[in-house]
Amino acid sequence: xxxxxxxxxxxxxxxxxxxxxxxxxxxxxxxxxxxxxxxxxxxxxxxxxxxxxxxxxxxxxxxxxxxxxxxxxxxxxxxxxxxxxxxxxxxxxxxxxxxxxxxxxxxxxxxxxxxxxxxxxxxxxxxxxxxxxxxxxxxxxxxxxxxxxxxxxxxxxxxxxxxxxxxxxxxxxxxxxxxxxxxxxxxxxxxxxxxx
Amino acid sequence: xxxxxxxxxxxxxxxxxxxxxxxxxxxxxxxxxxxxxxxxxxxxxxxxxxxxxxxxxxxxxxxxxxxxxxxxxxxxxxxxxxxxxxxxxxxxxxxxxxxxxxxxxxxxxxxxxxxxxxxxxxxxxxxxxxxxxxxxxxxxxxxxxxxxxxxxxxxxxxxxxxxxxxxxxxxxxxxxxxxxxxxxxxxxxxxxxxxx
DNA sequence: CCCTCCAACTTGTCATTGACAAGATATGCG
DNA sequence: CGCATATCTTGTCAATGACAAGTTGGAGGG
Numbered sequence: 001x002x003x004x005x006x007x008x009x010x011x012x013x014x015x016x017x018x019x020x021x022x023x024x025x026x027x028x029x030x031x032x033x034x035x036x037x038x039x040x041x042x043x044x045x046x047x048x049x050x051x052x053x054x055x056x057x058x059x060x061x062x063x064x065x066x067x068x069x070x071x072x073x074x075x076x077x078x079x080x081x082x083x084x085x086x087x088x089x090x091x092x093x094x095x096x097x098x099x100x101x102x103x104x105x106x107x108x109x110x111x112x113x114x115x116x117x118x119x120x121x122x123x124x125x126x127x128x129x130x131x132x133x134x135x136x137x138x139x140x141x142x143x144x145x146x147x148x149x150x151x152x153x154x155x156x157x158x159x160x161x162x163x164x165x166x167x168x169x170x171x172x173x174x175x176x177x178x179x180x181x182x183x184x185x186x187x188x189x190x191x192x193x194x195x196x
Numbered sequence: 197x198x199x200x201x202x203x204x205x206x207x208x209x210x211x212x213x214x215x216x217x218x219x220x221x222x223x224x225x226x227x228x229x230x231x232x233x234x235x236x237x238x239x240x241x242x243x244x245x246x247x248x249x250x251x252x253x254x255x256x257x258x259x260x261x262x263x264x265x266x267x268x269x270x271x272x273x274x275x276x277x278x279x280x281x282x283x284x285x286x287x288x289x290x291x292x293x294x295x296x297x298x299x300x301x302x303x304x305x306x307x308x309x310x311x312x313x314x315x316x317x318x319x320x321x322x323x324x325x326x327x328x329x330x331x332x333x334x335x336x337x338x339x340x341x342x343x344x345x346x347x348x349x350x351x352x353x354x355x356x357x358x359x360x361x362x363x364x365x366x367x368x369x370x371x372x373x374x375x376x377x378x379x380x381x382x383x384x385x386x387x388x389x390x391x392x
Numbered sequence: 393c394c395c396t397c398c399a400a401c402t403t404g405t406c407a408t409t410g411a412c413a414a415g416a417t418a419t420g421c422g
Numbered sequence: 423c424g425c426a427t428a429t430c431t432t433g434t435c436a437a438t439g440a441c442a443a444g445t446t447g448g449a450g451g452g
């Protein structure tokens with residue numbers, strides 16, 4: 001299909017794929033329009049015709065990320081073979097942490113501060129993020145904000161350099177994070193009386 | 197003292213101050229070595245002699261931020277006039293949220309992903325971040341990781357664009373965040389039996 | 393008081409990058 | 423076959439970080 005014929009044929013998709021690879025290996029700073037073009041063997045200005053601006057490209061990547069994120073969370077709404085736990089909130093929380101673990105580059109892009117405000121207001125992007133939020137509301141009820149904060153914070157701290165300096169600490173942290181999530185859900189369930 | 201004499205006299209301090217202002221108004225992207233120089237009326241290469249690299253300047257700013265952050269948290273260890281609550285964890289959590297609210301530019305710099313790894317490993321910076329972590333451990337005991345995740349996550353979601361699209365939602369969110377913190381501390385206290 | 397030296401600052405330059413303009417090329421359609 | 427259009431290329435510009443080499447001012451020794 002999308003042969004490497006002259007008019008590249010599927011440059012838009014190819015650009016998104018190449019961008020992801022660049023981000024995975026070199027971080028967001030490595031995502032240069034010219035680097036993408038070079039990786040694909042096209043001229044330095046070719047990407048502009050599909051993504052008029054670097055910010056637009058970042059937005060498109062984030063949108064893709066949110067779609068996969070929402071899908072992953074929705075899949076956790078019912079027990080699966082990978083996580084047959086009966087606690088809905090715990091399952092969704094685990095799915096959240098798993099996605100962020102396996103796609104740190106997406107996660108940074110989605111929730112970091114380097115997305116332009118225009119990109120954030122894209123209808124498609126907002127649609128996917130709403131889907132994710134809906135899953136959290138289903139799983140955590142009125143405590144959705146708190147639950148989101150917990151998983152979001154755990155993700156950030158796990159990725160960040162302050163809690164785990166050495167590499168061994170980093171390894172043990174996976175365990176700690178998983179336990180913290182369990183502690184949270186159980187303590188929250190113990191507090192599920194309508195207190196306010 | 198630091199008159200605007202030719203040899204600027206206190207350029208290092210002046211650069212840090214000007215950098216903070218630039219970040220406050222225009223975000224991290226607006227922090228350009230040349231913009232700083234222009235703001236201070238010096239030549240475009242003057243900052244290099246005090247901060248050999250933009251990354252080093254960012255590191256110095258982050259270090260300053262962590263110092264103020266740790267100091268703010270330590271001050272919350274005992275009841276004050278601003279927060280006379282008797283619950284230690286709640287006081288520290290509020291101080292955390294307050295600092296991040298009043299210094300979002302510092303917070304993004306400190307916990308965002310745009311700090312170079314070399315900057316993060318600066319002894320002074322690690323020292324200050326350890327102080328902050330120590331306060332959290334004092335306040336939350338074995339659940340320090342979970343507590344940190346909660347406040348960190350709340351900060352991020354409050355700042356981010358996904359939970360509050362409109363400006364009115366954003367206003368009501370302050371309230372929601374404060375309530376979520378209370379819900380968390382009380383549910384955690386209810387679960388303080390040594391369960392594992 | 394002057395001379396020397398050094399740190400602080402300036403001027404000039406280069407490579408990288410995003411963005412744009414204008415031209416070239418292939419693909420599809422009549 | 424010929425034209426129109428989307429797609430891609432080449433060329434260029436401004437902004438920026440980084441570096442090199444020159445300039446200035448003032449501090450300290452004689």
